[in-house]
Amino acid sequence: MTLLQAPQDAPLRIVDIAGGESVRRRLFSLGFNIGDRIALGGQSILRGPVLVRNIDLGVTVAVGRGIAQKIMIEAVDGTV
């Protein structure tokens, strides 16, 4: 499932980032790697960007919806 379909604030794990090289590199260097635990934070209005938090690192990034759609995730601890 993609990050956009995930419930807010539940712990998730990044399974894959389906974007091109530049998007993958950027997300890796910001501390969002395959296997990391993340959570979907707030969303802005009018289909604006979403906030993604790396739970273990404590880093938050805002990503556009197009990019959020490429972040494939799975539930952690069966909470989803």
Next chain:
Amino acid sequence: MERSDAPVVIFIGQPNCGKSTLFNAIAGPKAQTSNFPGTTVKHTHSLVSIEGRLLNVIDLPGTYSLHPADPAEKVALRHLFLEKPDAIINVVDASILGRSLELTLELIEMGLPMVVALNMTDLAEKKGIAIDAAQLETRLGVPVIPTIAAHGRGVKELLEATFRCLAANCRGTRPRWTNDVEKAIERLSEAIPPDFSCVANPRFTAIQMIESGHLFCADFLSDIAPDLKTCLDEVRTELSAKRGLPAYEVLAAERHHLSQKIFEESGRVAHRIRRGWSERLDDVLMHPWLGYPVLILVLLGFFFVIFKVGGPLETLLLKPFANLKLVLDARLDNRLLFHLADGLLQGIGGGVAIVLPYFIPLLFLMALLEDVGYLARAGFLLDTFMHRIGLHGKSVSPFILGFGCNVPAIVATRILESRRDRILTALLIPFIPCSARTTIILALIAFFLGPWWALGFYVFNIMLVAFLGRVLTFFFRTSSPGLILEIPTLKVPALKNVLLKIYVQLKSFVRFAWPLLIGGSIVLGLIQSFHWDAIINTVLSPLVAGALGLPRELGVTLIFGFLRKELSLLMMLQALGVGYRDLLTVITREQMIVFTVFVSFFIPCLSTFAILWKEVGKRIAFLSAALSVSVAIALSVLVRLMI
């Protein structure tokens, strides 16, 4: 010791790690520059003396890794590789050590003497993270000094460690990769011919080659070192076949795990990362609905403060200059001398009394917003609106900076990864009313027509930027790659750092703008003294009097608007030969609006034009000028017909 003998020490770290704060704590106001005026211009180093010993310190823009994604990161890398520093001070954010160490591990491979400044240890503690600096030191093999840059803590120890490190040449323990990766790196570094110009060392160069994007020197590598190119291709193919990942990701993933491991060994997370005041405040600041009223309040408050402080200060400061002019008029019989002295006086007066009263509070608030971390939040909130004009949230902070001065705003477009976004943003910034134009709007519109007219002008101006953005996207069809923007933790800004920022920016502004202002005023004095203004006015009169319906004496002021926008106002009074308060006796309110519209948009000022040229190229600079002139003429004629 000669300046050139002092060891060169480079500060490098990821964005928002407190690197510049630490740098300022060391270099202090002596730092000649901390913002990079141009990618091709050699920047000034800051020479600091610490207990009689000299260091040549250089601050670089933040970079997440040694594989740059945006132009600002490229500047950092170019300097890191070209300066050939004697030592590196790697500033890491202790509160996100796992990520920060990835850059550290990359830097260690360079094999240069290095010291790690473990910064923001207070923030880490608040988050419940305790880091054993001694353990980290053992793992990395370089001195690790805990610092809290905002309070200047650990600075002395850091410098002592740097001198020790320079003397002992401490180079750090190279990270150990898994066997197949290690073999691949070794194989490639052995394939590098001895005469090949390496960065740092063959091993580092090999790693960079494997990790770089596919275009890295592909064009010429096969020509200058065909065997090396073959080897590189083989190594990459093998690695990615074995791991099922592109080669660069194999290395990135390993480095990521390695830094996680080092972090786990040397740090203790006492409890789950706590939600502090900043997170709770963020819930409001970035709330889908509440965020916007807060944003509007912040921006309104911003302008309110600037004009509440600036207005009275301006009145106070202008008085002595006006009196001095009267004295000059009475005493100096020689007209040429009077015009020269008057020009000089007007120039200094404009610089001191008109620009500074608005500029200083603006710099202060801007530094505050930046240091608190609000600009990134504004970027998040406005991203969706920016998409409507073909850009995204990262362009918001250059735009907001543009309200202060367009010049730093255009430099700030370096944070944008794609060239398309950069050009589009740089083309729109000159339409944002900077403090100089705001001065004119206030002095002409707000003062003579009322504050609501001024506010209306502002709203109209912002709508114009949006409209132009929409139109321009027709010509830049490729879509923007989308937003990825780190939201740094909210911080209480350190006053000292804010003041230092103001000082540095003010200094460069005074150096750059005052000579122009004063020179421009003197030239105008001369022009008037020799009555050349009549010629200029005649040449421009079809535009000024014909199209715009303004008094033809104003023609000459437009020329000076190009030097600096605020000059137009001074020159307007000088050209019309009336005092500020009697302005309405010579021109009508309608003419005043047309004049303000035209002056606001008709051309980017000289400094903006120069920085556009430097940052995005000659073509874009001329395009911007052409765009401004046509928009200004079209709008002013339209406004004239409408009112």
